[in-house]
Amino acid sequence: MAISPTKIIRIGGASGFWGDSAVAAPQLVNQGAVDYLVFDYLAELTMSILAGAKLKDPQMGYATDFVTVAMASVLPQLRAKGIRAVSNAGGVNPEACAQALRDLAATLGVDVKVSVVLGDDLMPQMAELVKADLKEMQSGAKLPSRLVSANAYLGAEPICAALDGGADIVITGRCVDSAVTLGILMHEFGWQAGNPAHLDCLAQGSLAGHLIECGAQGTGGLFTDWQLVPDWAHIGYPIVVCEADGRFVITKPPGTGGLVSVPSVAEQLVYEIGDPAHYLLPDVVCDFTEVRMRQTDHNTVEVLGAKGRPASPTYKVSATYFHGYRCSSQLTIVGIDAVAKARRTGEAIIERTEEMLQQQGLGDYTATNIEVLGAESAYGPMAHWGALATREAVLRLTVQHKQKSALALFAREVAPAGTSFSPGTTGAGGGRSSVSPSIRQYAFLWDKQRVSPLVRHHDGRVQEVATQALGEHYQNASIPPSDYALSSFGNSKLTRGTSVKLGRQVKLIDVAYARSGDKGDTSNIGVIARQPQWVALLREQLTESAVAQWLKHTVKGSVVRYELPGINAFNFVCERALGGGGMASLRNDALGKGMAQILLSMPVWLDEGALE
Numbered sequence: 001m002a003i004s005p006t007k008i009i010r011i012g013g014a015s016g017f018w019g020d021s022a023v024a025a026p027q028l029v030n031q032g033a034v035d036y037l038v039f040d041y042l043a044e045l046t047m048s049i050l051a052g053a054k055l056k057d058p059q060m061g062y063a064t065d066f067v068t069v070a071m072a073s074v075l076p077q078l079r080a081k082g083i084r085a086v087s088n089a090g091g092v093n094p095e096a097c098a099q100a101l102r103d104l105a106a107t108l109g110v111d112v113k114v115s116v117v118l119g120d121d122l123m124p125q126m127a128e129l130v131k132a133d134l135k136e137m138q139s140g141a142k143l144p145s146r147l148v149s150a151n152a153y154l155g156a157e158p159i160c161a162a163l164d165g166g167a168d169i170v171i172t173g174r175c176v177d178s179a180v181t182l183g184i185l186m187h188e189f190g191w192q193a194g195n196p197a198h199l200d201c202l203a204q205g206s207l208a209g210h211l212i213e214c215g216a217q218g219t220g221g222l223f224t225d226w227q228l229v230p231d232w233a234h235i236g237y238p239i240v241v242c243e244a245d246g247r248f249v250i251t252k253p254p255g256t257g258g259l260v261s262v263p264s265v266a267e268q269l270v271y272e273i274g275d276p277a278h279y280l281l282p283d284v285v286c287d288f289t290e291v292r293m294r295q296t297d298h299n300t301v302e303v304l305g306a307k308g309r310p311a312s313p314t315y316k317v318s319a320t321y322f323h324g325y326r327c328s329s330q331l332t333i334v335g336i337d338a339v340a341k342a343r344r345t346g347e348a349i350i351e352r353t354e355e356m357l358q359q360q361g362l363g364d365y366t367a368t369n370i371e372v373l374g375a376e377s378a379y380g381p382m383a384h385w386g387a388l389a390t391r392e393a394v395l396r397l398t399v400q401h402k403q404k405s406a407l408a409l410f411a412r413e414v415a416p417a418g419t420s421f422s423p424g425t426t427g428a429g430g431g432r433s434s435v436s437p438s439i440r441q442y443a444f445l446w447d448k449q450r451v452s453p454l455v456r457h458h459d460g461r462v463q464e465v466a467t468q469a470l471g472e473h474y475q476n477a478s479i480p481p482s483d484y485a486l487s488s489f490g491n492s493k494l495t496r497g498t499s500v501k502l503g504r505q506v507k508l509i510d511v512a513y514a515r516s517g518d519k520g521d522t523s524n525i526g527v528i529a530r531q532p533q534w535v536a537l538l539r540e541q542l543t544e545s546a547v548a549q550w551l552k553h554t555v556k557g558s559v560v561r562y563e564l565p566g567i568n569a570f571n572f573v574c575e576r577a578l579g580g581g582g583m584a585s586l587r588n589d590a591l592g593k594g595m596a597q598i599l600l601s602m603p604v605w606l607d608e609g610a611l612e
Contacts, residue, residue: 015039016215031253038180039087048439050091051149061093113458115167122150150319155282158453158465159183178209193283194468199308202284204246212238220259224513231257260299270526272517284308314445327407328398329414332427339375341422342395346370367400369586380553398586407435440584509600516596521581523592529568
């Protein structure tokens with residue numbers, strides 16, 4: 001298929017996770033003038049939840065909100081306007097999701113062609129997985145004996161094939177988040193994963209998908225300078241306007257809230273990436289180090305410069321396995337010394353219930369965690385003294401055990417604290433806590449040639465999609481930082497640093513933006529200089545060892561720093577940072593959303609020439 005030289009495609013990002021707002025799809029359909037909607041539902045944590053849901057009910061295991069909320073609100077309008085949709089809502093049961101959507105369409109009297117991407121489920125290959133002597137990507141641990149699920153992160157090629165086959169809506173299981181966008185662009189523009197001439201376009205298309213895969217995070221959500229973001233209640237959802245040569249702009253529907261600026265979009269670029277020169281995807285290896293951004297209009301940012309290299313010969317696989325049970329409970333403590341009273345209450349509950357477990361022959365908890373919310377527990381030793389003196393605190397207790405009955409005992413023994421221990425104890429978090437399975441993630445690499453992506457087309461045809469991106473020329477080598485020309489943020493302003501004096505200590509937030517996210521037990525923190533002249537200052541002071549020292553209360557592994565000179569940014573990859581991550585973590589901030597905020601409190605020094 002030849003590349004179209006003139007076509008422009010508008011794609012709206014209608015979901016960033018399972019649970020995103022119901023306003024997104026109607027807003028984009030009614031105000032966005034989009035050609036496509038894409039929905040991303042499958043965070044690593046979500047896969048664990050869906051695997052647990054399918055254990056309880058074989059007809060579940062998909063993101064039900066896609067059908068009952070999103071599609072129920074817009075399906076007739078989609079068909080009337082000719083808007084097509086791609087979603088990974090299929091989770092661990094895409095066929096069930098597709099059938100539920102067909103049933104909805106029949107109820108609404110809408111004729112819709114639904115195709116399904118299959119082949120990511122590797123559970124039928126369990127015997128091969130066991131023989132392969134696999135190692136977990138982060139910990140190096142061996143494959144657990146009993147998996148709940150194992151799903152390969154498929155790429156964009158089967159999505160493209162489904163659209164080529166005439167689908168109005170494509171439902172996938174596990175695929176990389178950006179693939180729902182890239183598959184559309186490959187279909188519309190004729191880009192091919194196996195064509196060396198298309199590698200940069202594939203990288204640009206993947207970046208477009210990355211910028212909208214988290215919904216309103218691409219339009220001012222979670223922005224460091226949140227005070228500048230107008231009208232949160234009506235925040236706009238992101239739209240990428242893409243051209244055949246890979247160029248695109250990111251914007252949002254007119255008349256909506258939110259903010260699309262170079263700094264806010266740059267924050268989304270650094271979200272949940274590792275080495276920016278070697279961002280691994282099934283269809284292409286992306287180099288984002290030279291990406292440049294320019295404000296071209298109000299709430300419109302042009303994005304250029306992503307480079308592509310041949311993809312690796314392996315898929316990443318996200319497996320989940322059962323690891324006992326967990327339970328979390330909360331109590332509110334009011335009054336003088338609330339923090340100390342809350343902590344002593346938690347210690348007493350743990351001590352009492354451990355003795356009861358021993359008496360009943362149930363054994364110890366496998367893990368416990370006590371946090372006092374409102375006392376800056378996430379800051380560890382950097383907690384402000386004022387927070388420790390708060391007169392209202394929330395005790396959060398989380399425990400794990402191999403047996404469900406042990407945690408049922410724990411859940412019963414939390415409420416008695418209301419009459420037994422600290423004065424001012426109230427608010428038991430809405431009643432007795434429930435016990436849930438602890439399902440953990442296990443990630444590994446698997447040869448692409450041992451995976452068979454399939455498309456079940458809307459007319460019943462089944463097509464095997466042989467991936468073209470087998471990586472014969474793949475190079476597993478990072479591109480070292482070089483003397484890139486540093487770009488300016490154009491219309492951005494120093495909103496936090498206007499009171500900074502020369503030659504004095506300031507907080508990192510005065511000179512930088514930051515955003516953090518998670519991949520399993522690894523957290524990444526992207527830090528972007530507010531002005532190009534501050535990059536050298538940050539390079540000198542924001543070292544790997546300095547960041548590791550500041551976050552030592554939560555990061556137990558290594559810290560590696562990467563640079564993105566094109567947007568004046570650094571990316572810090574922090575390993576063993578989230579207490580196991582996802583459903584394995586007992587922490588309140590299991591996804592590392594607050595880690596950038598903690599780092600932004602770090603002091604840095606400005607010399608006399610820093611603002612010249």
